[in-house]
Structure formats: structure tokens, C-alpha cells
Amino acid sequence: MTEQRRLDDAVGAWVRSGPELASADFVERTLRPIPRMRQRRSWRIALERAGLPVVAVAGATAVVAVLVAGVGFMAIGPGVGGPAPTTTPTPSRPTFELRVIGGPGDGVYTADPTSSLNSCRRADNGSWSLLYAGGTPFVNMDLVVGSGVDETGSSNRVGLELYAGAGYLRFDPAGLRGGDPPGRSSAAVAVRDGPDLTTIEVSAVTPDGGSSGSDEATVEVHLTVTCPG
């Protein structure tokens, strides 16, 4: 055996040595919350569920896109002497600052720009939703704000399900989704519309669900979300 081979074997043996098993408690802490977490919806899966062939629909979509782009280009014309064409800037991703006071999730969390899931949407009726998953410590947030919420912060039409670090909590005092009995939580939400950004501010007091899923310590939640558009 050459000297280098002997050293490589020693390095390999050292790398292979060490713990092989995750603790049972860690396995349960990791897997138990998953049924309550949302999955990202793939358009492919949606099409498969609808019984539509993915390739054909994608092709048809591409054809429609090309036709729309072509018609739009002809309508604009050559543009001689007209205003310079403008481009629409790509909207940035939502950002947030989340402060949890008390409970196992106590801490301050911000949006991770590399997160795999971070989308903010405004529905036609004026309601808002935010879905986010990412960061270290990991945060999984499902926020919904009801329609008709103004800047005053006098509305409680907000629901949140949140995993933040070791904490889990949910509140929905207005019953937008249900599952939060009267008096269990209190919350206030304000929505401020700007020219390019909408800011959603949420304050709440609610029990932390804890690792067992049952209500434990009462925590304060302060969340500021900035949504593009």
C-alpha cells in the first residue's frame, strides 16, 4: 500500500465514522408538522388532474403567447417619431419582518431572498395572501388578509398559520378560514397601498401551538409584509 493510499484510507474511514442516526425526538419534530404545511402547486399537476395533456397545453399556450405578442407589435407600429418603448420592471419579491415575542419561536425573522416559496397575491375582491417558506431558522408562513381592510388597523380580518424556528402558531379571529374559537386570539391588521408597494401590518396575541400541536404559552406576533404591486 502506498503512503498516499494509506492516508486516503484513513481520511475516508474518518469521514465515514460518526453518528448515523437522527434522534427519535428530532424525527418526530420534523415530520409531525408536515401534514399541516402547504405544498407549492405545480401547474403540471393541475393540468394532469384536469386530464389535459401537458405538452399539448404548453404548446397551445406558447402559440397564443406568440400571437398576442405579434398583434401587439403590429399595433405599436414602427414607432418612428413616437415615444421610446418602455419596459415593465420585474417586480421584486415580497419581504417581511416578523417578530415573535415569547414561546419556542421567540425571535426576529426576515425573508430569505433565496427562499423557494415566496409569493404575495391580491385577489379581485381586495383580499391578500402570502405564502412563504425558507430561511434559517426555517419559516413557513401562510397569511390571509380579508377584503375591506384599510389603513387604520381597526380590522381583525387576518389569519396566519406560522412555523418559525421551533414555534408553531395560528390565529384567525375573524374566522376567514375557521379553526380559531372566539376569544382564543386577538389580531389587528392594516393595509397601506402605495404606488409600487403595498404594506401589510399585523399585530396579534395568540397561543403558541408548541411541538405537541396543543395550545401552550401565549405569544405576541408583529409582522410587516411588503408586497410588490
Place this chain on the structure above:
Amino acid sequence: MDEELVRRAARGDADAFDALARDRIDRLFAIAIRILRDHHDAEDAVQQALWTAWSDLPGLRDPARLDAWLYRLVVRASYKAGRSRRRRASVVQLAPEMDELPGLADTDAITDRDALERAFASLSTEHRAVVVLHHYLGLGLDEIAAIVGVPAGTARSRLHYALQKLRVALEPSDSPTAAAVAESGR
């Protein structure tokens, strides 16, 4: 069988995902703790990887690639945890479960393990990941490159550099190899 579980999990079947995850969580933890050398950071990385896997599973096109995809997620989560740990500037040594290293005299084993720990701790998380994927999982360079998201040549150079540094840790400090690695300082 696993591919059917993957398809079911991708359609929102949490029980199917649970079965897949329980079969793999020990291996993911073993990878993370070897890269990070820290129990708490390794648990954070595995937790993040599995929660991201559940969230993003509907986008996994080839169910047969589940394991490689999970390795990628846990390596990426380890990168994040590694960066976070560098900010905390803590280096934690694993409790050794092996009493001796093959090919080395017993009396040198503890000293050598300490030297390897120190040398490994001085590597970047990216270098450590390549070493672990190669020596622990036994993966080839092409597969490692796909998992860590770099060209195969980069994976090869990372492995070469890391192993050279680890070898030096086992050699006398006045050896020619030790001097060369110290000078390269990459």
C-alpha cells in the same frame, strides 16, 4: 414502490411523504452532521431540507431522482447553516464513535483524529460537502457535481484540494506536501 410513494406525496399525500422521509432522514442527518460537524446545525439543515422537499415536491419531475434531489436540498441547507455558523465562529468536534483509524498506529489515532477535525474545520462548507458526498456516500464526481450544482471540473478540484489538506493533517509538518498545501492557501 418508492416512485409511487413519491407521486402520491407530490399530490399532497402526507402519509406517503412521511414514509419516504422516515426511510431517508437518518442518511440525510448523517450527511449534514459530517459536513457541519455540529449536531444542532445538522438537525436544522435536515429539517429545512425536508420541509422544503414537502413544499416543492410537486415540482419534482422524475420520481426516480428523489434521493439525489434530497441530497441537493440537504447540501444547500448545510451551506446556509455553515455560513450562519461561521458568523458565530464556533467549531464543535463530534464525539468520536470510532476508536482508531485504519493504517495508523493506535497510539496516534486520537492525535490524528484531532488533526483531521482541525483540518476539516478549516475547509469551506463547499469543500466539506464534496468530501462527504465522495467518501461517505461513495458518489462519483459527475453525480457530486450535479448535486452541488457546479461543473465536474470544479467538483474534482474541490475534492483534490480538500483531500490534500486532510492528508497533510496526517503528515509531519515538515513534509514537502504540507509545505506545498500551506503555500497554495486556496
